[in-house]
Amino acid sequence: MRRLLNTLYVTTPDAYLACDGENVLIKVESEIRFRIPVHNLEGIVCFGYTGASPKLMHLCCERGVALSFFTTYGKFMGRVTGNVSGNVLLRRTQYRWSDDEMISSRLSRRFVTAKIINSRAVLHRVLRDHSEIVDNKLKDSLAILARMPERLERAKDVNAVRGIEGEAAHLYFSNFNNLILIQKEAFQMKNRNRRPPTDRMNALLSFLYTLLTHEVVAALESVGLDPQVGFLHRDRPGRPSLALDIMEEMRPHFADRLAVTLINRNQITAEGFNVKENGAVIMEEGTRKEVLNAWQKRKQEELTHPYLGEKIPMGLVPYVQALLLARHMRGDLEDYPPFFWK
Template identity: 90%
Template sequence: MRRLLNTLYVTMPDAYLACDGENVLVKIEDEIRFRIPVHNLEGIVCFGFAGASPKLMYLCCERGVALSFLTTYGKFMGRITGNISGNVLLRRTQYRWSDDETISSRLSRRFVAAKIINSRAVLHRVLRDHPEIVDNNLRDSLVLLARMPERLERAADGSAIRGIEGEAAHLYFSNFNKLILNQKDDFQMINRNRRPPTDRINALLSFLYTLLTHEVVAALESVGLDPQVGFLHRDRPGRPSLALDVMEEMRPHLVDRLAVTLINRNQISSDGFNVKENGAVIMEDDTRKEVLTAWQKRKQEVITHPYLGEKIPLGLVPYVQALLLARHMRGDMEDYPPFFWK
């Protein structure tokens, strides 16, 4: 089992990354502000960085540390990794399966069913913990979401599956405001939007989804799978389609619940977001740091994996699911068990 390492988040826009032997250095105006051994890291994510030395990039590639670059607002720019581990036969199987509509639809059903069930579980917590604020719209949505996994099994092809996924997402996010118990006036979602997000909740969710994407891409590469060739999300240049597939089942539990907790516990506030003239909502530096700290703590929480029955840190879920998917493709498992959480 892979042990949970740390991700280094560099949020200082004038930081320069370098290395000294086996140590990663963060410099500002040639002064070393931070030093950490490379073997303590699984990834480095830079927001609006000043630069990185080629020697550091080589060290990261050699040690299997993913190095990702984002804008100061959290938009993904690029990623540097070393050789993909695993064998070519696994990736050839992945490419053949992606071109097979029957297999792609079967795996897509697994990803979407888990997303729907986990989304319903998040909404159901409101019904359980705060029945006084539950309305008929939420009750009706819970009933409809409960029926959707059965509809997925009858879906004829990938287009039908994606249609059901879109319908489920609409039901879920139309009730998302009911999860917000504090700061209701400042954190309201009209609909799920991005590029750019136009409200504070969408800005928070988009930022956290970017962090989850980094984790899932690294997990898939670690087992030898190609993150860009998926089954539910079709090929598009530059898009990590398989990572987006696997992310679907993890979004509600890993990201959405964290976002709601940050708001309800007043760990973030409306002052931590900046509204631009074009309506785009951008997260301020202090809020970004607060969210990153909470994300790291979230990854350390221990759960019992629903399929393995073993206790693992939550941050290992992407690696476990990537491993299970690779084993299924190798023929070691009859089917892929998605991540269900209730």
């Protein structure tokens, strides 16, 4: 079992990453502001234009520390990786399976089924705890979502699975505002949008999905799978399709619930976002740091994994799911068990 480590998030625009022996250094104007042993890290995520020394990049590659670069607004720019790891036979199996319509359809159904069940659980929770304030249409939406896993089992191909997933996502996000108990007007969502997000809720969700993507990509690479070759999401240059596949089952519990919690607890407010002239909504640095702190704390929380039956930190779930998928591809498991939130 992989030990839960930490991800270092660098948000200072003029910071420079270097190393001293086995230590990662953060420098600002040649002054060392932070030092941490590399063995305490599982990843480094840099927001904004942050330089990094070739020696530090080499150290990260040797120690298997994912080093990723994003723009200030959370758009992915690039990742530094070492030699391709893992069994070449595992990756060849992955590529063959990705080209097989029946296998792709079956795995896609697993990802989307878990996403729908977990999304329904998030909505059902607010109905249970705050039934007096939710919209009347929520109960109808929950009933429709409850029937969708059965429809998925009858889906004949990946396109049919994608169609059902799109219906479920529309239903889910059309009821998402019910989850917001305070600051309702400031964080209203009219629809799910991105590139750029045009409201505060979408800006927050997009940022959290970016963090989750980093975690899942690192997890897949750690077990020897190719993050870019998926089953539900089509191949596209630069797109981590397999990471996006596995993310589907984790988004509701990992990202969506955290976003709602941050708003309902007043940990973030409307003042922490800027609205640009073109309508794009940008998260300010102070809000971004608050979200990152909450994300790190969330990763430390424990849950009982539905397949393993063991308590593990949430931050290990992407690694467990990547390992289970790899074991299925090697023939050790008859089917892939997706993550269901209980």
